[in-house]
Amino acid sequence: MSDASGPEMLGSCPVPLSHPEQIVLGHGSGGKLTADLIQRFILPAFSNPYLDRLDDQAVVPINGSQLAFTTDSFVVTPLFFPGGDIGELAINGTINDLAMSGARPLYLAAALILEEGLPTSDLQRVLDSMRAAAQKAAVLLVTGDTKVVNRGKGDQIFITTTGIGVIEHALQISADRARPGDKVLLSGSIGDHGMAIMSQREGLEFEGTIESDTAALHGLVDAILQAAGDAVHVLRDPTRGGIGTTLHEIASRSQVGMELQESALLVRDTVKGACEILGLDPLYVANEGKLLAIVAADRAGEALAAMHRHDLGREARIIGEVVAEHPRMVLMKTGIGGSRIVDTLYGEQLPRIC
Amino acid sequence: MKYLDEYRDSRLARGIVKEIRRVQRRPWVIMEVCGGQTHSIVKHGIDRLLPAGIELVHGPGCPVCVTSLELIDKAHAIARRPGVILCSFGDMLRVPGSECDLFTLKSRGADVRVVYSPLDCLKIARARPDKKVVFFAVGFETTAPANAMAAWHAKQQGIENFSLLVSHVLVPPAVSAILGSPHNRVQGFLGPGHVCVIMGAHEYEELVVRFRVPIVIAGFEPLDILEGILMVVRQLESGRAELENQYVRAVQREGNRAAQRIVTSVFEVCDRKWRGVGPIPQSGYRLRPEFRAFDAEEIFKVGDIATRESPVCISGLILQGIKKPHDCPAFGTSCTPQNPLGATMVSAEGACAAYYAYGRHLKDADNAAALK
Amino acid sequence: MCLGIPGKVLDTFEVKGLRMGKVQFGGIIRETCLEYVPEAQPGEYVVVHVGFAISRIDEGEARRTYELLQAMDQLGELEAEPFGGGRVQ
Numbered sequence: 001m002s003d004a005s006g007p008e009m010l011g012s013c014p015v016p017l018s019h020p021e022q023i024v025l026g027h028g029s030g031g032k033l034t035a036d037l038i039q040r041f042i043l044p045a046f047s048n049p050y051l052d053r054l055d056d057q058a059v060v061p062i063n064g065s066q067l068a069f070t071t072d073s074f075v076v077t078p079l080f081f082p083g084g085d086i087g088e089l090a091i092n093g094t095i096n097d098l099a100m101s102g103a104r105p106l107y108l109a110a111a112l113i114l115e116e117g118l119p120t121s122d123l124q125r126v127l128d129s130m131r132a133a134a135q136k137a138a139v140l141l142v143t144g145d146t147k148v149v150n151r152g153k154g155d156q157i158f159i160t161t162t163g164i165g166v167i168e169h170a171l172q173i174s175a176d177r178a179r180p181g182d183k184v185l186l187s188g189s190i191g192d193h194g195m196a197i198m199s200q201r202e203g204l205e206f207e208g209t210i211e212s213d214t215a216a217l218h219g220l221v222d223a224i225l226q227a228a229g230d231a232v233h234v235l236r237d238p239t240r241g242g243i244g245t246t247l248h249e250i251a252s253r254s255q256v257g258m259e260l261q262e263s264a265l266l267v268r269d270t271v272k273g274a275c276e277i278l279g280l281d282p283l284y285v286a287n288e289g290k291l292l293a294i295v296a297a298d299r300a301g302e303a304l305a306a307m308h309r310h311d312l313g314r315e316a317r318i319i320g321e322v323v324a325e326h327p328r329m330v331l332m333k334t335g336i337g338g339s340r341i342v343d344t345l346y347g348e349q350l351p352r353i354c
Numbered sequence: 355m356k357y358l359d360e361y362r363d364s365r366l367a368r369g370i371v372k373e374i375r376r377v378q379r380r381p382w383v384i385m386e387v388c389g390g391q392t393h394s395i396v397k398h399g400i401d402r403l404l405p406a407g408i409e410l411v412h413g414p415g416c417p418v419c420v421t422s423l424e425l426i427d428k429a430h431a432i433a434r435r436p437g438v439i440l441c442s443f444g445d446m447l448r449v450p451g452s453e454c455d456l457f458t459l460k461s462r463g464a465d466v467r468v469v470y471s472p473l474d475c476l477k478i479a480r481a482r483p484d485k486k487v488v489f490f491a492v493g494f495e496t497t498a499p500a501n502a503m504a505a506w507h508a509k510q511q512g513i514e515n516f517s518l519l520v521s522h523v524l525v526p527p528a529v530s531a532i533l534g535s536p537h538n539r540v541q542g543f544l545g546p547g548h549v550c551v552i553m554g555a556h557e558y559e560e561l562v563v564r565f566r567v568p569i570v571i572a573g574f575e576p577l578d579i580l581e582g583i584l585m586v587v588r589q590l591e592s593g594r595a596e597l598e599n600q601y602v603r604a605v606q607r608e609g610n611r612a613a614q615r616i617v618t619s620v621f622e623v624c625d626r627k628w629r630g631v632g633p634i635p636q637s638g639y640r641l642r643p644e645f646r647a648f649d650a651e652e653i654f655k656v657g658d659i660a661t662r663e664s665p666v667c668i669s670g671l672i673l674q675g676i677k678k679p680h681d682c683p684a685f686g687t688s689c690t691p692q693n694p695l696g697a698t699m700v701s702a703e704g705a706c707a708a709y710y711a712y713g714r715h716l717k718d719a720d721n722a723a724a725l726k
Numbered sequence: 727m728c729l730g731i732p733g734k735v736l737d738t739f740e741v742k743g744l745r746m747g748k749v750q751f752g753g754i755i756r757e758t759c760l761e762y763v764p765e766a767q768p769g770e771y772v773v774v775h776v777g778f779a780i781s782r783i784d785e786g787e788a789r790r791t792y793e794l795l796q797a798m799d800q801l802g803e804l805e806a807e808p809f810g811g812g813r814v815q
Binding site: 355356357358360365366368369370373388389390443470471472473474494496497499500503507510511546547548549551552574577581600602603604605606610612613616 | 728729730731732734742743744751752759761762763764771773775776777778780781783784785787788790791792795796798799800
Binding site: 023024025269272277279336337338340351352 | 355358362363364367368388389390393396397398399400401402403416417418443444445447448457458460461462468470492493497576
C-alpha cells in the first residue's frame with residue numbers, strides 16, 4: 001500500500017527470539033521461563049511420580065512413615081538486607097517448603113559455596129543468623145558441606161539447604177486439590193521481601209523501612225490444620241513470582257478458575273510507593289514469610305480465625321475464591337470495578353519508564 | 355498515596371461511566387497515545403467498564419516499541435565492546451535486536467546495568483574512570499529533559515567517560531502520521547499527559563486545527579482516563595473539535611520552560627525511523643553538535659548495521675490502531691511475551707504485551723475452548 | 727511512556743551544582759532532581775519521572791477537578807446492586 005502524504009505504514013518485526021541457547025536470568029525468576037526450563041530439561045531427565053507432581057516438597061514413604069523431603073538454593077545479593085540475610089532465608093525457606101505439605105520440619109543440611117575473598121566476619125554473621133533461625137524454628141542443622149571457589153566465580157555466598165520432616169496427618173495437601181467453592185486465604189501483606197531486596201539494588205536505592213518478611217511458617221500451618229483439618233486443600237508460600245504466579249500455578253494444576261478481589265490485598269505504604277515509582281506490580285513480587293491457603297468454604301472462617309490468633313497471620317484475609325468457570329484462569333476484580341486476568345510472570349520483573 | 359489513590363476511587367469511576375453512557379449516542383473510536391495510559395487501561399480493566407459503542411485503540415506511545423532495529427543493534431554492538439558499561443532503563447532489556455537481546459548479552463558477559471534515573475549513569479562513570487559508560491537514551495519528550503540533563507551535567511562536570519546513544523522520538527509527528535493515513539479510523543484522542551507536562555499544549559492545538567479532531571490531554575490514573583474519555587465523547591457528540599486539558603493538576607499551557615530550555619540546548623530535532631512504522635521526518639531528537647563528545651554513535655563508530663526484519667507481525671498496524679492485538683493470528687500463540695515476534699509484544703507497554711499480561715489473549719466468549 | 731508518580735518534597739539541597747530533594751512516595755523516600763521545578767518547596771507535591779520532578783501538582787486545580795467528579799457521582803441516583811453483580815466480569 002502506498003501513501004503519498006506520509007511514511008509507509010508497514011508491519012515489520014524482528015527475527016523471533018526462539019529458545020535461547022544459554023541460561024538467562026529470567027530462568028531463575030520463578031515464572032514461565034523457569035517452568036519452561038523444568039519442562040524442557042529437568043523433567044525429561046528425572047521423571048518419576050514424586051517429581052512429576054512438582055510440589056515444593058516430595059512426600060515419600062519410608063518404612064511405614066511419610067517423610068517430606070525438599071531442597072532449595074539461596075543466591076540473593078546483597079547478603080544482608082533490611083529484615084534479614086541470606087542465612088535466615090536459607091533456613092526459613094526450606095522449613096517453609098516442608099511446612100506446605102503439613103510436615104513437621106525436623107532436620108536440615110546446609111551446603112555453603114564461599115567465594116574467595118569473602119570476609120570471615122560476613123560468614124560469621126550469616127552463620128549466626130542461620131543458628132538463630134534454626135533455634136527459633138526448633139529444627140536441627142545436622143550436617144553440611146563447605147566449598148570455596150575462585151574470586152569472581154561465585155557471588156560471595158551461595159547456600160543450599162536440604163530438609164526433612166515427618167508427616168503426622170492423613171491429609172492430602174497438594175497444588176492439584178483446589179475445588180470450586182473453596183476460599184483463597186492470604187496470611188498478610190505482599191511484596192515486602194522482593195522490594196526490601198530491590199531497595200538495596202544498585203541504581204534503584206531508596207530510603208524507607210521495607211523489611212523482608214522472612215519467617216518460618218510451620219507454626220502457622222499447624223494452627224490452620226488444627227482448625228480446619230481436611231478442609232485445607234492447598235498450602236503454598238508465594239516466593240519468587242509472587243502470589244500472581246503461585247495462584248496461576250495452583251489454578252493450572254487443579255484445573256480450576258479463580259476470582260480475586262484487588263481491594264482485599266494488603267500492600268504496605270512503603271512497598272506500594274516503591275512499586276509505583278519503579279512501575280512494578282506487587283502481585284508478582286516475592287514474599288518469604290507469607291502463605292496462601294485454599295480452604296473449603298464451610299471451614300474457611302475457622303481457618304482465618306486461627307490465622308488471626310497466630311503472630312504470623314494477624315493480617316490474614318480472604319482474597320478470593322475458586323470457581324468452576326474459566327478453568328486455569330485467574331481473574332481479579334480491580335479496585336475501580338473493572339476486571340483483569342492475572343497471568344504468570346514470564347521472566348524477571350523489570351523497572352519500567354512507561 | 356496522595357494524588358494517586360483518590361484517582362482510583364471506584365465510586366467516582368462509576369459516576370463518570372454513568373455520565374459517559376448518558377452522553378454517548380453514536381459509536382466512536384478513541385485512541386490513547388501513551389503506553390502508560392494503555393498500561394493503566396488494561397491493568398485496571400477500564401475498557402471493560404465502557405459502553406460497547408466506545409472503542410479504545412492503542413497508539414504508538416511506547417518508545418521502547420518504536421525504537422528502530424538499527425539503534426537496538428547499535429546498542430548491542432556497543433555493549434559487546436570490552437571496557438563498556440551499557441546502562442539502560444529496564445524496559446529495553448528484553449527488546450530483541452537482529453540477533454538477541456541485552457539480557458542475552460549480559461548472560462554472555464557484557465556489563466549491562468539497569469538504571470532508574472539517567473543521573474545514576476554519571477555516578478557509575480565517576481566510580482569507574484577506567485570504563486566507558488554508555489547510556490541508551492530512549493523515550494518520548496517526557497524523558498528528554500532527564501536524558502538531556504545527564505549530558506548537560508556531564509559536560510559541565512567534565513565527565514569524559516560518559517556518552518549517550520540517543521533514540522528519542524516525538525509524539526506529534528506520529529499522531530500526524532496516523533491521522534494522515536488513509537486507513538485511519540481514530541476520531542478522538544487522549545493526549546499524552548506527561549509529554550504535555552514538558553512540551554505544553556500548543557503542538558496539539560495545531561493538530562486539532564489541521565485534522566479537525568478532538569484531543570483531550572489526559573493523565574494516567576483511572577479517573578483521569580475516564581474523565582478524558584468523557585470529555586472526548588462530549589466533543590464528538592456535539593460535533594466539536596477542540597483541545598482540552600483534563601490533567602490540569604499537572605499540565606500547563608506553556609509546558610515546563612526550564613525543561614524545554616535544557617532539552618533544546620542539548621538536543622535538536624531530526625528524522626527518525628520508527629520500528630513497525632518506518633521513517634517519519636522531524637520526529638526525533640539527536641545530540642547537538644556541541645555535545646558531539648557525548649555521542650556514543652560517534653565515539654564507537656558502530657557504522658552500518660545489517661538488520662533483519664521479517665514481515666510476520668503486524669506491529670505497525672497495531673501501533674496505528676488499525677488492528678487490535680487479537681486480530682493478529684500470531685498473538686498468544688507463536689507470539690508471546692517470552693517469545694516476542696515484534697515490538698508491541700516485547701515492551702511491557704506495548705499494546706500486545708499489555709493485552710497478553712492482562713489476559714486478552716482469550717476472547718471473552720471462548721475462554722474455555724481456547725484453553726488447550 | 728511516562729510513568730510519573732506524585733511525591734511529596736521533604737527537603738531540598740544541592741549536589742554538585744544540581745538542585746536535588748528528598749521526595750516521599752507512600753512510605754519510601756528517593757533522592758530526586760528538582761532542577762525542573764525550581765519553585766517547588768518542602769511540603770508541596772511534584773510528579774516524578776525517572777528520578778526527575780517534571781511538574782508541581784497544582785493543589786487548587788486538583789481539588790477543583792475532584793469536586794467536579796464528586797458532583798458527577800452525586801447527580802444520578804446511586805444504584806443499589808454492586809457493580810457487575812459482585813462477580814468479576
